[in-house]
Amino acid sequence: MVREDGKRNFVLREEDGTETSVFSGSMPRQAALKAARRLDPAGSEDDAKSDAVEIRLREKGTDKVHIFDAWAWNSSAPEDKPGWMEGKITKGNVSKKGIEHLDE
Template identity: 55%
Template sequence: MADTRNFVLRDEDGTEHGVFTGKQPRQAALKAANRCNGTKSEPVTIRLRERGTKKVQVFKGWKEIVKAPENRPAWMPEEISKPFVKKERIEIIDE
């Protein structure tokens, strides 16, 4: 079974900030997308580099406000934000 991996959020200029964890890059991208302000018509670019590697996973991400499921717990609000991501490409850092 795979352990969790750490992915660092990376800007276009190469500065890194924020760490998201997940077993797969998509899981970490979904967590990052839930914090962004992208919409389906204008998604944001999410660039995640796995710690210890030079690979950068590039996703387009956004979130939408959707109705919570019928079997939701009592503490959950009626509307929740649901993240969406679409993988664009993988880049290799040349440093």
């Protein structure tokens, strides 16, 4: 369901069908990128991509489940970072595999 601000809510589904975290975004990929940043990060992007994890995001209010391969890695913070930011940040990326429809 689309909110007034144009964003949609997506729920992270585990393999057993339980739903845990909620991520919002105007597109499914935007929510998937937020979910990817919560994965255990690898040392570099190349290492992380080889260890991609499948994540499933169900769009709230629908039976659509968006399936992505996701990976995360540690990177150096930018030079113009704010004072509160640490020296390392976690970056993430995703690759869409497809959409499934629930039969529930």
